[in-house]
Amino acid sequence: MGLRTVVLALMLYIAGPGVMAQEAPTQVRLVSEAWIDYTNADGTGLAWDVLRKVFEPAGVKVVAQSAPYSRAVGLVKRGEADAWVGSYKDENDDNLYPRWYFDQDHIYALGLAGKPVPTRETLGQYRLAWVRGYDYASYLPNIHNFREIQRREGILPMLEHDRVDFYIDALAEVDYVLGQAPDPARLRRTHVAELPLYLAFARSEQGKALRELFDQRMEVLVRSGELKPIFERWKQPYPFTADSQPH
Numbered sequence: 001m002g003l004r005t006v007v008l009a010l011m012l013y014i015a016g017p018g019v020m021a022q023e024a025p026t027q028v029r030l031v032s033e034a035w036i037d038y039t040n041a042d043g044t045g046l047a048w049d050v051l052r053k054v055f056e057p058a059g060v061k062v063v064a065q066s067a068p069y070s071r072a073v074g075l076v077k078r079g080e081a082d083a084w085v086g087s088y089k090d091e092n093d094d095n096l097y098p099r100w101y102f103d104q105d106h107i108y109a110l111g112l113a114g115k116p117v118p119t120r121e122t123l124g125q126y127r128l129a130w131v132r133g134y135d136y137a138s139y140l141p142n143i144h145n146f147r148e149i150q151r152r153e154g155i156l157p158m159l160e161h162d163r164v165d166f167y168i169d170a171l172a173e174v175d176y177v178l179g180q181a182p183d184p185a186r187l188r189r190t191h192v193a194e195l196p197l198y199l200a201f202a203r204s205e206q207g208k209a210l211r212e213l214f215d216q217r218m219e220v221l222v223r224s225g226e227l228k229p230i231f232e233r234w235k236q237p238y239p240f241t242a243d244s245q246p247h
Contacts, residue, residue, distance in 0.1 A: 025060055028063065032084060033069045035047075049233075073094075083201040086105075086197050089247060097198055104195060107192050108168075108189045110174045124143050127166075175189075
């Protein structure tokens with residue numbers, strides 16, 4: 001029995017006698033901010049490759065779209081996309097969250113090299129900044145003093161002029177900012193956390209069916225190790241072992 005047949009049978013069972021179940025989805029519309037080599041606007045990147053491996057062998061075509069983070073969230077809420085890519089667990093009450101994550105964000109703090117070396121436990125002692133919408137205060141401990149910025153381009157002057165102590169973001173984005181610095185040696189990046197990444201599905205019958213399929217497929221792929229070559233191809237750390245469990 002194919003995976004799409006399994007999903008349809010499950011929907012019929014839940015619906016009960018005399019209730020017409022929705023037809024199994026044939027595509028999933030995914031929207032994401034365009035992160036370099038992760039969710040490129042042209043449909044290439046690690047996350048797009050992983051998500052195609054999850055859905056397409058089950059007969060569900062991935063339709064990838066790029067939009068700024070807050071707009072991506074809004075497109076799903078309005079039913080113009082089925083899920084947005086790169087959410088933290090239960091980040092938004094409007095969405096349905098699967099049991100399985102598909103990757104992990106490697107979270108770093110970027111600051112002047114002369115500052116103390118921060119840790120996950122001591123971050124709350126410092127003045128922090130991150131891009132609006134990422135809400136790291138909900139996922140890192142004891143965070144009180146922070147600013148949200150509109151664009152990453154403004155962070156280097158804030159660090160240089162001591163308006164904040166550290167900029168918090170995922171590794172690729174921290175490296176992007178570091179690459180814009182006239183003198184990168186004056187700055188230091190420090191790993192502070194690993195945060196699982198999820199698809200945030202629309203609250204709809206289609207969203208429920210796609211979430212169920214996603215969890216089924218991730219269970220198979222994690223146990224088999226079939227996702228590992230994708231992470232190796234993109235030279236990124238593999239976030240699973242054969243014994244990994246959903247968060």
